[in-house]
Amino acid sequence: MSNIDPSERFIPLTPIASDGPVLFIDSQAPLVDLHACASERLVTALDYLNLMACATLRDASDKDIGTVTNTARLLLQDVRDVLAAIQTRAFSK
Numbered sequence: 219m220s221n222i223d224p225s226e227r228f229i230p231l232t233p234i235a236s237d238g239p240v241l242f243i244d245s246q247a248p249l250v251d252l253h254a255c256a257s258e259r260l261v262t263a264l265d266y267l268n269l270m271a272c273a274t275l276r277d278a279s280d281k282d283i284g285t286v287t288n289t290a291r292l293l294l295q296d297v298r299d300v301l302a303a304i305q306t307r308a309f310s311k
Contacts, residue, residue: 222245227244256296256297260297
């Protein structure tokens, strides 16, 4: 285990619904685990959007559309943040 300062080790996910970060990425987690985390969220977001693309929206309300887009946005924002942590590790050597 390295002696990295916790403020450098734990990278906050981009806050969306709060003024400050609540969830953090362990920048020292194994790269395979960071990749699995990003991959799971990306595949889930794509599957979700594919499902929604095939659904009919005749009975959808404005709230439903907002829920769909916000769900995809949250998942994709997490993917971007985890990929940034992977990129930092991969190119810092």
